[in-house]
Amino acid sequence: MSELSVNHLLGIKYLNKDDIKLIFETADHFKEVINRPIKKVPSLRDITIANLFFENSTRTRLSFELAEKRLSADVINFSAASSSVKKGETLIDTVNNILSMKVDMVVMRHPNPGAGVFLSKHVGASIVNAGDGAHEHPTQALLDSYSIRERLGGVGGKKIVIVGDILHSRVALSNIFALKLQGAEVKVCGPKTLIPKYIDRLGVGVETNLKKALEWCDVANMLRVQNERMEISYFPSTREYTQQFGVNKKVLDSLNKDIVIMHPGPINRGVEITSDVADSNQAIILDQVQNGVAVRMAVIYLLASKIKR
Amino acid sequence: MSQKLLLSAKEIDIILHRLACQLIENHTHFEHTVLIGVQPRGIFLADRIKRILEEDYKLTSVKLGYLDITFYRDDFRRGEKPLEANKTNIDFVVEDKRVVFIDDVLYTGRSIRAALTAMQSFGRPQEIELLTLIDRRFSRHLPIQPNYRGRQVDAINQEKVKVHWVENEGEDAVYLVG
Numbered sequence: 001m002s003e004l005s006v007n008h009l010l011g012i013k014y015l016n017k018d019d020i021k022l023i024f025e026t027a028d029h030f031k032e033v034i035n036r037p038i039k040k041v042p043s044l045r046d047i048t049i050a051n052l053f054f055e056n057s058t059r060t061r062l063s064f065e066l067a068e069k070r071l072s073a074d075v076i077n078f079s080a081a082s083s084s085v086k087k088g089e090t091l092i093d094t095v096n097n098i099l100s101m102k103v104d105m106v107v108m109r110h111p112n113p114g115a116g117v118f119l120s121k122h123v124g125a126s127i128v129n130a131g132d133g134a135h136e137h138p139t140q141a142l143l144d145s146y147s148i149r150e151r152l153g154g155v156g157g158k159k160i161v162i163v164g165d166i167l168h169s170r171v172a173l174s175n176i177f178a179l180k181l182q183g184a185e186v187k188v189c190g191p192k193t194l195i196p197k198y199i200d201r202l203g204v205g206v207e208t209n210l211k212k213a214l215e216w217c218d219v220a221n222m223l224r225v226q227n228e229r230m231e232i233s234y235f236p237s238t239r240e241y242t243q244q245f246g247v248n249k250k251v252l253d254s255l256n257k258d259i260v261i262m263h264p265g266p267i268n269r270g271v272e273i274t275s276d277v278a279d280s281n282q283a284i285i286l287d288q289v290q291n292g293v294a295v296r297m298a299v300i301y302l303l304a305s306k307i308k309r
Numbered sequence: 310m311s312q313k314l315l316l317s318a319k320e321i322d323i324i325l326h327r328l329a330c331q332l333i334e335n336h337t338h339f340e341h342t343v344l345i346g347v348q349p350r351g352i353f354l355a356d357r358i359k360r361i362l363e364e365d366y367k368l369t370s371v372k373l374g375y376l377d378i379t380f381y382r383d384d385f386r387r388g389e390k391p392l393e394a395n396k397t398n399i400d401f402v403v404e405d406k407r408v409v410f411i412d413d414v415l416y417t418g419r420s421i422r423a424a425l426t427a428m429q430s431f432g433r434p435q436e437i438e439l440l441t442l443i444d445r446r447f448s449r450h451l452p453i454q455p456n457y458r459g460r461q462v463d464a465i466n467q468e469k470v471k472v473h474w475v476e477n478e479g480e481d482a483v484y485l486v487g
Contacts, residue, residue, distance in 0.1 A: 002393045029377065029394040038430040041380035071380075301380075305391050 004302045008127040010116045011136035012177035020182060024146055026298035027291070034070060034293055044073040047304050050098050052108040053130070054080040054115075059265050059289065060130050060140070064107050067296035073304075076103070091115065095123050104307055105300065108132075126303045134168050134229065140264050141174035143295040145182060147288045148219055151260055156183035161213045163189045163245060164223030164272050167196050168230070171223060171264045176202050189213040190245055193234040194225075210245050214252075219260040222247060222272045238271060248274040258282055265289070315470070316460060316483035321442075324459040325354075328440060329361040331457050332409065339371045341435070342407040347424050348377040348395035351412035353474040354442055358411060374399035376410075378423040404432035409456075413472040415441040418453035443470050443483060 004019050033041055049068045053061055061077075068075045078098070095106060105126040108116055113135035120127045131137040145155050152158055160179055166172045166188045179186045180203055187205040188195055195206055207213040214220055225241060235241045247261065261273070261283040269275050278285060316324070336342040339362070346355025352375050362368040379394040410424055421439060428434065442459035448466065460483075462470055468487045473480050 002391045026394060029379070029397070032397055033380070033430075036430050037432060040430070042426065043380045043385050305386055307386060 004306065007303070007306055008116070008120045008129075009138050009299055009303060010120060010127060010129050012138045012141050012174045012181065013136070015138075015181070017181055020142070020145070020178065023142060023295065023298045023302065024149060026302060027146055027294040030070075030297040030301070031291065031294040034290075034297075040070050040072060042072045043301060044068070044071040044304050047071075047105060047307070048074040048076070048101075048103045049105045049107060049300070050076050050078060050103045051130075052078045052080075052095070052098070052106060052110075054108070054110045055131065057109055057130070059292070060109065060137075063289070063292040064128075064130060064139075064296055064300075067293050067300055068107075070293070071297055071301060071304075073105075073300070076101075091119065092122050095119060095125075099123055099125055105303065126307060128299060128303065131170055133170065134173075135170050136174045136177075137170040137264075138174050138178075139292070139296050139299060140171050141178040142299070143288055143292040144171075144175055144221060144262060144264065145178050146295050147262065147284050147291050148184075148260070150287065150291065151284055152218060155179060157185075158219060159185045159187070159217045160219045160221060161187045161189050161207070161217040162221045162223060163210065163213065163247070165194045165225045165234075166190050166199065166223070167194045167234075168226040169223050171221075175221060176204055180204075187213055187216065191235045191241065210247070211251065211254075214247070214255055214259060217259055219262060220247065221262040221264070223264065224266065224268055224272060242271050246270075246272055246274065247277050249276045249280070252277060252280075252282065260284055262288060311487050313485045313487070314482060315443075315462065315485050318481035321459075321481045321483065324442065325357055325361055326365070328442075328457050328459060329358055329366065332358070332362070332440070333366060333368070335438075336407065336409075339368055341405075342409060343372045343374065343401060343403060344409050344411055345399070345403075345424075345428070346373065346375050347410055347412040347420060348375055348379075348397070350414075350472065351410075353476050354413050354440075354472075355411040356476070357474075358440070372401050374401065376424055376427055378420060378427050381423040381427045383419060383423065399431055402432065403428065403434050405435050408434040408437045410437060410439045412439070412441050414443045414445060414470050415439070415453070415455055415458075416445045416448050416470075418449045418451035421453050422451050442472060445470060 107128040107130050109130040110132050113133035115132045116127050116129035148155050162172050187207050189207045263285045346352035359371050359373045362371050375398045377395040377397040379392050438456040440457040441455045444458040444461045471484045473482045
């Protein structure tokens, strides 16, 4: 198996187990590349990639851009705030205009779920979903699993709890798909109001007691409360949320094992995770960021290898 | 498909010893020299050469690394089959070193061209030499020649030279497959 089963990366749910294995094996090679004195390979020098960000992003956009540049692709950046989208242009028109400038691949973040799938049906370029609303964020889930694999030697059979705002999180959904596909056990933990009603149908357990969840797991993936997506109050106060679902050193030390702490960023220090935990040896938050570049290089490289001229 | 034996295990052994001696002639104690096996098939030959230098000539400080050239190849997206990468493992500095590339067959020269580009990512070596077991002359697409060659082979383009090693195919032999 040396080829992806898909032509676009729209979500983890479109991938199979072998795809993930191939992406990780390829990412291993790129991780070695990005630790060389010269962190660049010429593979994609004839590929042009457009990064379309219709929603704010720092980490993901930088990570994608770096991954593209390390593969020697030509990169153009677009953010909705300073574009003709504000003048009323449709998504297909915007993208077709960009593609007519001979672009081969589009990396897109969009506030609407399914934007990537929609685009893949209407335009002739490879699409990479960099987050579509509260739906999926496949590269984040891949880099999370890759980081677990790196730290614990594998993902299959491991127990992972995703803590926090599951309802608004594309990271949670993509992670659930990715972890289940690789044979991990998954639980979600958070206030009942922030856990989707039928989430158990995805084969995940639900736990509302943080201490119990942490005692059960090998890895805790801490999510941020996405206040920007909340139109109503889902919990009484941030302080109360922190008391119930925030991870601090005291809780971690009370466990009889060292669990791995992950966070997709951006961290709200003192809310879902305290600084002493975020900066501890148990946290692999910065490893996740470094692995993000290698995993995105792998995804882009593998998708680009399917572009025929 | 016909298969003709070009080199037997005994002949390969003699050639490897000769190549090792030629390396010693030019590099004496290997203090400033590093050997680089070109992935995927050059690593078997590189391992053998290193073993001969160590066991038969007591040169214990020979450094050997593996270089993968997949991401530097010029046929990405051009072939039928997707390219599969291999491990690069160079845990020493190549800056100002005398580098010897080791590969089993020199054919079009394109792999070595890719290896030359790949090497630049690790620093600026003082010089780069090339050692190959089989040199298929008259098949070159690029102006690249080996400094150390095991055997020169005149094969037409439809023919293939296959190098077998005990480590991966269970025997040491070189075949011409037509």
